[in-house]
Amino acid sequence: MKTIGILGGMSASSTALYYDALNRGARDRLGGLHSAELLIRSLDFAVIEDMQARGDWEAAGALLNREARALEAGGADLLILATNTMHKLAEPMMDGVSIPFLHIADATAAAIRAAGLARPGLMATAYTMEQTFYTDRLRAAGLAPMLPGPEDRAETHRIIYDELCLDEIRDESRAAYEGIAMRLAKRGADCLILGCTEVGLLLNAGNVPVPVFDTTQVHCAAALDRALAG
Numbered sequence: 649m650k651t652i653g654i655l656g657g658m659s660a661s662s663t664a665l666y667y668d669a670l671n672r673g674a675r676d677r678l679g680g681l682h683s684a685e686l687l688i689r690s691l692d693f694a695v696i697e698d699m700q701a702r703g704d705w706e707a708a709g710a711l712l713n714r715e716a717r718a719l720e721a722g723g724a725d726l727l728i729l730a731t732n733t734m735h736k737l738a739e740p741m742m743d744g745v746s747i748p749f750l751h752i753a754d755a756t757a758a759a760i761r762a763a764g765l766a767r768p769g770l771m772a773t774a775y776t777m778e779q780t781f782y783t784d785r786l787r788a789a790g791l792a793p794m795l796p797g798p799e800d801r802a803e804t805h806r807i808i809y810d811e812l813c814l815d816e817i818r819d820e821s822r823a824a825y826e827g828i829a830m831r832l833a834k835r836g837a838d839c840l841i842l843g844c845t846e847v848g849l850l851l852n853a854g855n856v857p858v859p860v861f862d863t864t865q866v867h868c869a870a871a872l873d874r875a876l877a878g
Contacts, residue, residue: 649674649685650875653724653747655715657691658731659813662845662864666730669868677872684872687724689715693813696734700775709740716745726750728871732843732863733773736781748874753782755870756841756863757789763859765839769794769832771825771851772843774805782843794837800828804847812846822850829856 652670656663670684691711699708712734716727726748729735735752742749760768768786770793776782777795786793796804807821829840829851839859842848848862 650725651685651687651723652871652875653719653727654686654688654730655712655719655727656688656730657693658696658734659693659846660690661813661815663690663730665845665864666868669865670872673868673872677876684875687719687722689719691715705737709737712737712741713743716741720745720747726871726874728867731845732782733775736775736779750871750874751785752863752867753785756861756866757786757791759861759866760791760839761789765859767792767794767836767838768861769829769837769840770843771796771804771828771840771847773808774801776843777801794832794835796828796832800831804828808844808846812849817849825850826855833857
């Protein structure tokens with residue numbers, strides 16, 4: 649098994665989900681006491697969030713690049729970034745890094761296309777929904793992503809940063825997310841991308857009226873495919 653390098657901490661909650669999904673996936677595939685071979689660098693999310701809020705993406709890119717290089721030097725055979733939003737910086741992050749990088753939007757688009765679907769609703773941070781680094785990649789794969797309306801985008805973003813990143817799970821926020829997902833489905837979305845790694849703490853196949861693609865689970869499955877390939 650190849651060693652998967654995880655650049656995480658954005659947030660700590662999402663990285664914990666990645667750790668669990670990768671190890672469960674390895675055990676399910678290999679049986680017995682098997683687990684994934686992982687190398688993890690978990691950053692201080694307060695530092696990252698401050699850079700996001702100030703729009704200092706150059707500094708954030710330099711930070712991620714330094715950490716990606718450290719994971720490669722530490723022995724990682726491939727690299728994943730345990731967050732959707734910071735894939736905005738995938739290109740500067742991988743500058744000078746030679747190990748393969750598995751982009752979360754590419755893995756998600758491939759899973760949606762394999763299911764025969766094409767119009768995914770997207771619930772994520774405002775950065776991921778309103779900037780083009782993520783949706784352009786979905787469109788390049790032949791998909792037609794749909795976004796929530798302005799008020800729903802603002803509420804989706806607020807719940808992520810004010811609650812989910814702090815491990816706060818509230819029934820009223822779950823109901824709010826269910827309503828947003830329902831409105832996307834009524835507008836014609838044929839599936840839903842949980843496009844922030846924390847959104848899966850509130851939504852799943854049991855409370856969304858269309859097929860759900862949890863990017864954490866999709867990303868981890870794709871990473872295991874790579875790690876276990878010959």
